[in-house]
Amino acid sequence: MTExxxxxxxxxxxxxxxxxxxxxxxxxxDLTPQWAWGGSTGKGVRVAVVDSGVExxxxxxxxxxxxxxxxxYDEAAENNVRIEPDERPSDFAGHGTACAGIIHSIAPQAEIxxxxxxxxxxxxxxxxFAAGLEWATEHAMQVVNLSLSTSKEEYFGLFHDLAxxxxxxxxxxxxxxxxxxxxxxxxxYSSVISVAAHAGHDPFVYYYNPSPPVEFGAPGIDxxxxxxxxxxxTSTGNSLAAPHIAxxxxxxxAKHPGLTPFQVKTVLLSCAANMHRERKSNxxxxxxxxxxxxx
Amino acid sequence: MPKKKNPPEEKISEQLxxxxxxxxxxxxxxxxxxxxALLQSIVEAAGRIFGAAAASILLVNEQERLLEFxxxxxxxxxxxxxxKFPLDKGIAGYVLMTGxxxxxxxxxxxPRFNQDFARSTGYIPTSxxxxxxxxxxxxxxxxxxxxxxxxxxxxxxxMALLGLFANQAALAIEQSQQMDQIRETLVLGLKRxxxxxxxxxxxxxxxxxxxxxxxxxxxxxxxALADAFNEISALGxxxxxxxxxxxxxxxxxxxxxxxxxA
Numbered sequence: 001m002t003e004x005x006x007x008x009x010x011x012x013x014x015x016x017x018x019x020x021x022x023x024x025x026x027x028x029x030d031l032t033p034q035w036a037w038g039g040s041t042g043k044g045v046r047v048a049v050v051d052s053g054v055e056x057x058x059x060x061x062x063x064x065x066x067x068x069x070x071x072x073y074d075e076a077a078e079n080n081v082r083i084e085p086d087e088r089p090s091d092f093a094g095h096g097t098a099c100a101g102i103i104h105s106i107a108p109q110a111e112i113x114x115x116x117x118x119x120x121x122x123x124x125x126x127x128x129f130a131a132g133l134e135w136a137t138e139h140a141m142q143v144v145n146l147s148l149s150t151s152k153e154e155y156f157g158l159f160h161d162l163a164x165x166x167x168x169x170x171x172x173x174x175x176x177x178x179x180x181x182x183x184x185x186x187x188x189y190s191s192v193i194s195v196a197a198h199a200g201h202d203p204f205v206y207y208y209n210p211s212p213p214v215e216f217g218a219p220g221i222d223x224x225x226x227x228x229x230x231x232x233x234t235s236t237g238n239s240l241a242a243p244h245i246a247x248x249x250x251x252x253x254a255k256h257p258g259l260t261p262f263q264v265k266t267v268l269l270s271c272a273a274n275m276h277r278e279r280k281s282n283x284x285x286x287x288x289x290x291x292x293x294x295x
Numbered sequence: 296m297p298k299k300k301n302p303p304e305e306k307i308s309e310q311l312x313x314x315x316x317x318x319x320x321x322x323x324x325x326x327x328x329x330x331x332a333l334l335q336s337i338v339e340a341a342g343r344i345f346g347a348a349a350a351s352i353l354l355v356n357e358q359e360r361l362l363e364f365x366x367x368x369x370x371x372x373x374x375x376x377x378x379k380f381p382l383d384k385g386i387a388g389y390v391l392m393t394g395x396x397x398x399x400x401x402x403x404x405x406p407r408f409n410q411d412f413a414r415s416t417g418y419i420p421t422s423x424x425x426x427x428x429x430x431x432x433x434x435x436x437x438x439x440x441x442x443x444x445x446x447x448x449x450x451x452x453x454m455a456l457l458g459l460f461a462n463q464a465a466l467a468i469e470q471s472q473q474m475d476q477i478r479e480t481l482v483l484g485l486k487r488x489x490x491x492x493x494x495x496x497x498x499x500x501x502x503x504x505x506x507x508x509x510x511x512x513x514x515x516x517x518x519a520l521a522d523a524f525n526e527i528s529a530l531g532x533x534x535x536x537x538x539x540x541x542x543x544x545x546x547x548x549x550x551x552x553x554x555x556x557a
Binding site for chain 2: 052092093094095118119120121122125148151152153154178221222224227229230231232233234235236237239
């Protein structure tokens with residue numbers, strides 16, 4: 001097998017040899033990590049984690065979980081879903097807790113809300129997922145982490161509409177692309193921030209791929225994460241790359257509350273580790289992203 | 296006094312019980328279900344190739360809405376096969392619900408908590424890799440391997456390889472389920488014929504059989520139609536429904552045309 005076989009699907013763009021070097025010039029080159037998120041803790045930004053739930057009392061989360069909902073499939077209910085408040089969320093699988101833990105480690109003062117959309121009824125999953133996304137959009141979330149997707153063609157339109165609604169309501173959707181090489185919604189839409197995994201471990205080093213649909217590559221291979229039952233595990237997958245970007249988006253939005261989703265994406269692009277800036281000082285490269293230091 | 300059956304009907308009613316038994320027997324004979332031999336060999340091959348301490352296949356039990364261990368290989372302190380648990384539990388549940396493969400390793404509890412976590416479940420793995428069993432877009436189960444013997448964790452390469460085993464397993468399961476369905480439908484249909492009015496339905500069956508033999512063109516046309524429908528239905532639910540709608544509309548159109556011209 002080739003080296004690429006060690007990476008999740010769509011991650012090929014982010015192996016070292018494949019990363020394309022980009023150049024920013026003009027005012028875009030002035031958007032540096034220091035400007036974008038330097039000193040930010042994500043304070044006050046509401047981040048929804050649409051997943052298997054979040055273990056609110058996991059020690060890694062330091063009480064950052066502020067509430068949430070459980071979206072259940074119910075044939076008798078309107079639109080076939082029932083949404084119940086979940087003040088002290090739990091997580092049946094560990095995956096949602098892992099995502100929340102990554103976001104919290106990057107944006108420690110962001111408020112995390114659990115939107116549990118997975119449950120006992122397999123047939124209703126895409127509908128629950130859609131309802132959870134809609135709930136997040138309508139409840140003043142600024143960032144929504146979507147480390148799951150659907151490949152069902154019949155939901156293309158519904159998710160497209162929901163992604164548009166989120167975009168118009170100033171909500172940044174950060175979506176992991178499917179680990180299987182198949183279409184996945186909503187990660188394929190241009191209005192969302194789509195993320196695949198790269199093999200690095202610095203949470204602030206991410207890359208931009210100028211040949212979408214996958215736009216960003218963030219750490220997602222052998223990542224140490226929080227898990228349910230107060231555990232920690234080492235896990236791999238594109239679904240762990242998305243919360244890295246969601247955390248950075250939370251930092252940016254806390255520091256620059258006026259930014260819109262497309263402006264946030266521009267800032268992300270400009271601060272990507274493969275972006276070289278042509279500035280007055282002629283500084284090249286952006287090696288030190290940690291804590292938003294300028295090169 | 297019961298109505299005397301004509302000779303061909305008599306022949307069929309004599310043959311029916313034998314026919315039913317033959318269908319039942321052939322179903323069991325070609326079906327991997329009785330001993331899950333094919334699935335068992337797939338799980339064992341996967342377990343050995345990965346050098347895993349254990350491997351298993353879990354299938355969705357639709358009626359009970361549970362996940363059930365169908366076959367298992369390797370380390371476990373009790374027989375897993377037949378054990379059921381809720382769909383919304385653990386990594387298998389997550390993989391089932393999302394259709395996403397997942398690997399985790401180095402499982403350990405936060406030292407600030409001192410619970411007897413999972414002690415009661417017997418075997419506690421330190422690394423797990425699980426992948427969905429996909430029949431088209433539907434996830435019908437999960438295949439998982441536990442604890443790679445010579446490595447701390449499963450890598451992405453392992454995940455891709457497990458996906459290949461899972462495809463084999465899913466195909467085997469799908470075929471056996473289809474066989475079950477065909478057999479059940481046939482047996483049910485024949486049983487209905489036997490239990491109903493002894494003269495009428497048999498006459499119908501006979502007519503169909505006779506007609507089938509008489510008119511080879513009709514049979515081959517019907518087979519071609521079934522073939523085309525099968526091909527379309529494999530494209531997905533939308534295509535299947537569209538095809539059905541077109542055929543229904545066409546049938547309705549023909550019926551109304553006949554009424555108009557009567």
